[in-house]
Amino acid sequence: MDAIHKIIEEINNQAKDNRDRFEAEEIAAIDSWFLAEEQAATKTHRQQQDKQLKDLQQKYKQLRSRQQMDVRQESLVEKQRYLDRLFEEAYTKMATWDKEEIQGFAEVNLKRLPIAELGVLLPSGPNATMALDASFVAEVQKELAYQLTLGEPLTAGGEGFVVDVAGVQYNFLYRDLLNEQRSLTGNEMSQKLFG
Structure with missing residues (x-):
């Protein structure tokens, strides 16, 4: 009977060794699988974090750029409003010139006109019409x-005057002169005023 016990014990030992080896192999495989899954999950998580960080950085750059653009736009609008007020004040001042100032302005500009034909002086606005009368024309002539x-005085156009030479008109209406000056020097003025 001893031999049978020994055979059974040997079979049991062999089976136990097989089970232990199988269990160790399975645990190692599970550990290896778990480690690989953990590494893959960590890598995926890092990639997602990197992507989210890049997305947030991109959104931040866009928002910052948009905000800077809005600030620049608001600044430009404010500068334009300021220039509008400046030119409107200049027009108001010109439109309320007294007789001597109107005649002085007209005389300087009439002398500069490069014409050889008959010119017709057409005053515009109540102040210019009053100042640029027949006696002024006779004197400046x-x-x-x-x-x-x-x-005949012009009925529209604001203060100033026009000189008509055979259908060609030289415009000295104050608002038009100021608008022309603004279009020519507006950027330069902005640079000087606002740096």
């Missing part, structure tokens, strides 16, 4: 190289 006559 003495210093002009061309013939100038007084025409």
Whole structure:
């Protein structure tokens, strides 16, 4: 019987060794699988975090850029409003010139006109119409190289005057002169005023 016990014990030992080896192999395989899954999950998590961080950085850059653009736009609008007020104040000042100032402005500009034909002076606005009358035309005519006559006052256009030479009009309406000046020097003025 001893031999049978020994055989049974040996079979049991062999089976136990097989079970222990199988259990150790399975535990090692499970540990290896778990480690690989954990590493893959960690890698995926890091990739997602990196992607989310890049997305947040991109959104931040876009929002910052948009905010800077809005600030620049608001600043430009404010500068434009300031220039509008400046030119409106200049027009108001010109439109309320007294007779001497209006006549002085007209005389300087009439002398500069490069014309040889008959010119017709067309005052515009109540102040210019009052200042640029027949006596003014007669007085300034003495210093002009061309013939100038007084025409009918303009009913629209604001303060100033126009000189008509055979259908070609030289515009000295104050608002138009200021608008032209603004279009020519507006950027330069902005640079000087706002740096």
